[in-house]
Amino acid sequence: MKTIYQSLCFEMNNPVPQAMAALSPRKLLRSIVLSILLGISSTPAFADDLLVAVASNFIKPMQAISQQFTESTGHKVTLSFGSSGKLMAQIRHGAPFDLFLSADQDKVTRLLEKELAVSGSEFIYAQGRLVLWSGKQELVDTSGDVLKSDKFRYIALADAKLAPYGKAAEQVISALGIEQHLKPRVVKGENISQTYQFVRTGNADLGFVALSQVQHHPESLKGSQWLIPRDYHEPIDQYAVILKRAKHKDAATEFSQFLQRKSTHALIRSFGYDLPTSVQLAESDQSCDYAYLR
Amino acid sequence: MSERAEATASTEKDSIKFHFQLQRDEFSLDVDGSFSGRGVTAIFGHSGCGKSTLLRCIAGLEKPQIAFFQVDQSVWEDSSQSTRLPTHQRPIGYVFQEASLFPHLSALKNLQYGQKRCGQSQNNDQLEQVIDLLGIENLLHRKPDRLSGGERQRVSIARALAVCPQLLLMDEPLSALDMKRKREILPFLERLHQELAIPVLYVTHSPAEVRRLADNLVVMDSGKIIASGKLTETEQYLDDSHLF
Amino acid sequence: MLTSADYSALWLTFKVASLTTLILLILGTPVAWWLSNTQSRWKPLLSALIAVPLVLPPTVLGFYLLVLMGPEGALGRFTDAIGLGTLPFTFTGLVFASCIYSLPFVVQPLQNAFEAIGPRPLEVAATLRASPIDSFFSVTIPLAKPGFFTAGILGFAHTVGEFGVVLMIGGNIPDKTRLVSVQLYNHVEALEYTQAHWLAALLLGFSFLVLLVMYTVIKTPLRVQHV
Structure with missing residues (x-):
């Protein structure tokens, strides 16, 4: 089967x-x-x-x-x-x-x-639970300050129009008030697995992905992540x-x-x-x- | 056999010397001899005897394992010295069995293609002479697909002559034509024979063409030369029935 | 009807496809020429490599390009070392990927055209004092013109229809990597069916026009089966 x-x-x-x-x-x-x-x-x-x-x-x-x-x-x-x-x-x-x-x-x-x-x-x-995840150690901190920094070239998220995780990610970004800072750095996956691939292959330095993905791939844990608190976005x-x-x-x-x-x-x-x-x-x-x- | 060996032996007057050995799957060419530097020499034999291959070796279109070719004092190819002129540097004119005109060029542009490339582009007299010789004035502005088979072959002979060759190679130029076209072209070839000062190597399997056009004859069989000399001395081979 | 994002995607697609076609015609010509003339034992290997994008699902191809062009991939390291940075999510990267994706569609018609010419015209040219390079430009290219036309149009049309690869390496950045096929897909996925229909009709009309022109002008059947 x-x-x-x-x-x-x-x-x-x-x-x-x-x-x-x-x-x-x-x-x-x-x-x-x-x-x-x-x-x-x-x-x-x-x-x-x-x-x-x-x-x-x-x-x-x-x-x-x-x-x-x-x-x-x-x-x-x-x-x-x-x-x-x-x-x-x-x-x-x-x-x-x-x-x-x-x-x-x-x-x-x-x-x-x-x-x-x-x-x-x-x-x-x-x-769904949203995670800000990077394959690089110590890039992502537990309060998401990295998002306001210049330590990355690309950040991946799923297309908000197409994927609920993308919508949640945009809510997090607007809750943190960093839309303008991120705008030139955002690349969008058409779904959450593509978003994960962008980060996983290192093409994007970090990205908003699903907790289930990070958890499913044990090697993902080698990187750094921030489990987004539930109240930063509407429930997925x-x-x-x-x-x-x-x-x-x-x-x-x-x-x-x-x-x-x-x-x-x-x-x-x-x-x-x-x-x-x-x-x-x-x-x-x-x-x-x-x-x-x- | 001794008679044939005698006939093959080169004479002092022959100014074109050659030696080729070419080995292919089902076929081998092994020739060593000379041609006269004047008049038309027919290379005669049945199909598959290697006569076209010999012509291609002379033109540099084949790469024999052993090759030597000399015209007067200039050596075009000598595999023992690793010298070899590529085809485009050999001062030859070559007429293929099918006219092989460039389909994208008019008859005139076909003529000028070679003329421009051999430093003769200013020499319009020469071109006019060639056009006149083959009677193609009225065909010049047509594309090849608007020419008859005989007309095409006349243009292609003119094209080969427009490069002012020191040696003209003709590979069965009539064999692709029917009797009517052959009769149309033969008079032009005879004029060539009379008016050209350069040596012509003329490959054919037709005894009639040999008799009409050739001064000298080289007879080939199974990749070897079996007789060579003046037509008057070698004419008996033309009737040797197993050769064609 | 169409939004400015749609027009921007159309214009971007046109740019990518034109550039890709141009590059492929320039690079594909010597490759096709070599393939049509060589008896090298590497020929089957190269032919197979070029044909791989025909059989590989585009998303799979896109995924491997993403890995290869990424910071840990061989190509990514190279482009980074020469100061280009990594290629995914860039216009350059998109053109590069399109070149790989559309390569067989350009090389194969050219190769067929060169093979159809055969050795004779070049032998004739050589006896008329043309060097090999000279005869390539004065004989081969004019005789292969229908092949160039087919190759150009197939390469262009195939790049316009490219989807899986763009999806994987584009990152969907407006004005930079969001091509019309992705835009169309997004409309469908976001259930914006009206806009999707408009764009799809436009693409369909375009493809039809291209093929119509091709069949009218060259009047010979395509030798590449996979259209």
Whole structure:
């Protein structure tokens, strides 16, 4: 199954075929059909096949979660990764997903407005944490003073129009009142993984990236980082919603509930995500999750 | 055999001396001899005997393993001394089997192409003479694709002469033409024969052309020269049926 | 309709594509010439290297260029050492990457054109006292003119359509590296479909016009399959 995920991921992460897929869903459908056909042979006949569209930034946790879900329920889960914008375009044009895990709230709201999603089924499955990160040791300090300095040539952030992490980064920048200082130094990734690559390859000296990325690549920790305090920007809420076209609404509901379970939340946190206090229930203090940072 | 060996032996008067050895996959050329420095020498043999290759060696278009070529006192190529004039520095005129005019240039521009490059650009008399000799006045402003096959070949002969060569090499200039075109061109070639002072090496497999045009004859077979001398002395080879 | 950012992206794209085409015609000519004449055992290697951008997904190519041109990459160290700094996020870097990306589209038509000429016209030129360099300019280039035309137009059009590479190494800086394809992509991603449609129509019209001109003028089928 993993190889199918990978082949799908590959297709999803390659913008050119992807752009074509956005225009004609045939290619996407073909890969989906292929993965379903391949998947069927190894699953019990009574189990449902869930088709879930997931924002790319959530690839790693989602693979772990869906594996646990399959183990505990028998339902098979096929994941389709892509940017939220592309996935939404596909959903609007009839892609047969059961569940959509967006990287933001906006796409989910739009789907609800267009009555393509089941109203009331939306929920926050994770919150992103923003990190100012550099591959260089001691460049980034714990209060972000480096941003006001001349110690860097380029700073990378995701495009605010396209990526929620980019929007949050711009809020941080305006909260610090350094828009003019940064303007000539800003380079923008079209998504958060490209932004990470800019910094990772050293082409940008530092950048606003996702905590989950820094945490996912252990060598990233060799650099320096500042975990942006939550109150510097609006929460990066990642919303999930059940789609109206879902063929397996029961299984989709089951998966929604599974995503909101305490144990799943712990798993999500371990990948560098946050969860809003309202859905934290009675869980233990989360600060220990980031102990390694400072 | 002794008769042939005798005929191959070079005579004192021959001023063009050559020796080439060229080895290729399926073919080898091994020739050693001389040509007369006057008149038309036909190089005769059936196709594949190496006569065109010999001409290309003389022009410097091939690189034989062993090569020696001398005209009068000047050595153009001597592999034992590692001397070799590149083709564009050899004072030759070369007429290819197909006319090979430059398609992007008019007939006149084709003529002037070589003329300009051999320091003859001021010499319009020479060019006019050549144009006159081949009767191509009316064709000068046409592009090659507007010329007939015979006209093209006449322009290409004129082009080879416009560089004032010391040696004219002609590689089956008529073989690509039909009988009518051949008859159209042969009179011009005869005029060349009469009016040109330079030696001409004329490759052909046609006994008729040899009889009509040649003074001397070199007969080749399987990459070797099997006879050479005055046409009157060697004419019997033209009827040797296995040669063509 | 179109915003000033769109126009700026269009103008920038035109600059990058023109410069790239010019550079590739100049550099690609000797390379194509060598390839069409050589029997060297390195020929397949060089041909394969040049063709790599045809098969490599552009984002992958862009990623490796990002690494190569970055401060830790070989090329990045070199450009830094000679005082150019590193190339990503710059106009120069974009032109450089475009040159690599569009290289096969220029070299292959040229190589085909040179091969189609064959050795004979050059032999003729040599017997007419033209040195090899002389005959290259006076015979080869005029005879290969349709090949140059095809190469120029394909190189230009392919650079205009370049996307994955620009996305990876451009950094989306207005007036500097934000090309029209990226601008279009951003419109789509930001769900600004009306603007996206306008830009897409413009690009489509442009590509159609280019191909129409090419087919009208040269009237010969393209020898490069990948358009």
